[in-house]
Amino acid sequence: MITSKKKITAALVATFFLFAVGVAGLAQRHLMIASPRPEVKVELSAAVERDSKMVPLEKAAAVNPGEVLDWTITSENTGSASAFAYKTVAHIPRGTSFLAGTAKAEGAKAVYSIDGGKSYSEMPTIEEKQADGTVKRVPAPVAMYTDIRYEWADPLAQGGKLSASYKVRVK
Numbered sequence: 001m002i003t004s005k006k007k008i009t010a011a012l013v014a015t016f017f018l019f020a021v022g023v024a025g026l027a028q029r030h031l032m033i034a035s036p037r038p039e040v041k042v043e044l045s046a047a048v049e050r051d052s053k054m055v056p057l058e059k060a061a062a063v064n065p066g067e068v069l070d071w072t073i074t075s076e077n078t079g080s081a082s083a084f085a086y087k088t089v090a091h092i093p094r095g096t097s098f099l100a101g102t103a104k105a106e107g108a109k110a111v112y113s114i115d116g117g118k119s120y121s122e123m124p125t126i127e128e129k130q131a132d133g134t135v136k137r138v139p140a141p142v143a144m145y146t147d148i149r150y151e152w153a154d155p156l157a158q159g160g161k162l163s164a165s166y167k168v169r170v171k
Contacts (some may be wrong), residue, residue, distance in 0.1 A: 039079030040156060042088060046071045063170050069096065073164045075156065082155035088164060089117060090148040096168035098145040105150045105164035113147040114140050120149050 046057040049068040063069065073090055077083050092098050103110035111120040124140040150164045 036081035037079055038077050038081050038083035038156065038158070040083050040086070041076050041078055043074045043076075044071065045074070065170050067170045068099065069093075069168050069170065071166050071168070073150075075162045075164075077156045077158055077160050080158060082157050082160075084155045085151075086156040086162070087149055087151045088162075090150070090164065090166055091117075092146055092148070092166075092168055095171050097143045097171060098148070099167040099169055100142045102165070102167035103148050103150075104166070105152075105162065107154060108150040108152045108162070108164060110164075111149050111151065112145050113149070114144045115146065117147040117149075120147075 047054040047070050048057060048060045048063055049070065050060070054070065057063075057069065071090060073088055075086070075088055090103075098112075103112075109122070111122055112124050113120050114124045114126070124145070125137040126140045126144070127135045128138045130136050148166055152162065156162055
């Protein structure tokens with residue numbers, strides 16, 4: 001009889017424990033859903049400079065070597081809280097080359113990558129062998145840039161919008 005009571009007690013304690021854990025998990029999930037948080041929607045669009053006009057990329061049919069693509073990234077916070085330390089990354093498509101000085105975003109700092117987005121710098125550098133055999137770090141040519149990251153110091157407020165742009169030339 002004693003072992004039966006112990007088994008029943010153990011089963012009741014285990015059942016209560018599982019019930020309490022389940023309720024705590026449900027309460028935590030409810031709090032996570034109810035808590036304010038940012039939700040940033042990002043849109044990428046491009047236009048081709050053609051005959052002194054801007055033609056949306058989707059209407060351009062094809063792009064030709066030498067043409068310039070003007071990319072725009074629009075970010076909108078549709079969530080219920082500000083997005084702190086907001087950053088967005090722009091990829092420089094293969095077959096194109098970044099045009100120096102065209103990375104623009106109000107209130108943001110642009111940093112660049114030459115390694116596919118693994119690292120960023122305001123001015124990426126490469127090692128260059130000198131005539132005397134020594135190696136010196138020099139600024140990387142913009143043709144090597146693979147990505148641009150825009151970094152805003154101020155939060156992206158609830159309902160706020162940000163825009164960033166850059167240009168590339170088709171090779």
